[in-house]
Amino acid sequence: MEHVLTLYNTLSREKELFIPLNSPHVGLYVCGPTVYGDPHLGHARPAVIFDLLFRYLQHLGYKVRYVRNITDVGHLENDADEGEDKIAQKARIEELEPMEVAQHYLDRYHHFIYTLNVKPPSIEPRASGHIIEQLGVIKRILDKGYAYESNGSIYFDVAKYNQKHHYGQLSGRVLDDLYSATRDLEGQSEKHNHFDFALWKKATPSHIMRWPSEYSDGFPGWHVECSAMSAKYLGETFDIHGGGLDLLFPHHECEIAQSVIAHGHTPAHYWMHNNMVTINGQKMGKSLGNFITLEEFFTGQHKLLEKAWSPMTIRFFMLQAHYRSTVDFSNEALLAAEKGLKRLTEAVSQLPKIKPGSITTFDLTSFKEKCYAALNDDLNSPILIAHLFEAVKVINGAVAGKESFKAEDLSQLSLLMHLFIEDILGLLPDTTSGQEHPKVLEGVIKLLINLRQEAKTRKDWTTADRIRNDLMELGVTLRDSKEGAEWDIE
């Protein structure tokens, strides 16, 4: 099978044909969360986007090893380099063991992300479990002369690196510009230049998360964990490195610098960055405190939320925008996504009801090609969804007898719809509707529908409407059709 998947590579700023280093194997590394708080809508974006990539690559027949790390150590609370790291600070506040905090939020992350029908990655390494590997990378950088020790801490020498390499090749920056971008923060004195970054930090006496090393009792800097773990599980060179656009600089730039020195080459061939979720036009994130957690979305318990939103609505909402565009949160937009998704999934559920005809009035081949073309064009999920809605129109038309399908085309269409919607986009039918109800409930509702039908037959509209309206109050929607009423529980 010949694939023509193109992906936008941040490194070249162009869409490039995707050619794996060692087909059919594909190595994919994505920066995961720092587990010191509940996952919010912003965390869901890369999880869903790279889940789409993971699913599509697998569908194309690739054997994908998807590594998504967990940062549970090393992140400094602020760049006053004396600061505690995020996990440790949270632990002090909550009087918990740091690992207890990390575990707690990791569990919460898993729970809510998996609710969005995100597949588990192949490997989910934790930074705290790879101190040895990180020290190994640090050692190699020191041995090559591109890092220096200062008061027990180790810093990467960016200026020296930039003499032979381009620090800024990924983010499009020039080091000279960084010289002028002065931000005199506390605790910079250990560094030769403010843009040097920590590979290893000596722990202060009160710092709980610490590991012994030949330099000091301390902990690794943030950037080195990804270099160490990606190399360990995917090799020193692998196919795709992903993450949020906000990690482009400095995090990914630092990763490249570390790998170039430690391993002799850049780590990944393709760099993919998902854009941000915004709220009122601004990035949703920790810093601004304008985030809404996934739990709040699912329960509706947030002052900005008009109601609860289902996981699939959230997922569909994200997939309706291209991953490199920002996507703006609003109740109105979510409502539109909710209704659109319902239209999509209901059409699919109508498929078995279509009676095959002698001709097919829909160009299935073209439809299939267009769907693949959309995905192959840098994972253009909004275009794919637009094509799926074209099929929705035809399906509904067939149910109404205005369109027709031959039996084999009908099953083909059914396969394609399930493939794209469920397997690739990962949109599951709403679990609160469908046939998963107790038999007693089904029986009772059918009884009421029959009573209503009898009322309708004798033109007793009062009774008929009462049954329909009262059921509606209880969340049971009735829809009349020629074959009788259908029902659905909200």
Add this chain to the structure above:
RNA sequence: GGUCGGUUGGCCGAGUGGCUAGGCACUGGUCUGCAAAACCAGCUACGGCGGUUCGAAUCCGCCACCGACCUCCA
């Protein structure tokens, strides 16, 4: 201040030199006892100014505004 990106109809959101994005909302119609759903039709836009071109929302220049990054952030 520097780097990068954006500005599309009532809302969300694709696209990219000529040809309908799509969804939601709204309006009219068909169907229905009424409603819902569905179907049909309508609403038809590309920040401003200049340039290139037979033709630009799409290419180029300038301007305005917004955002991301430059400090931890998905």
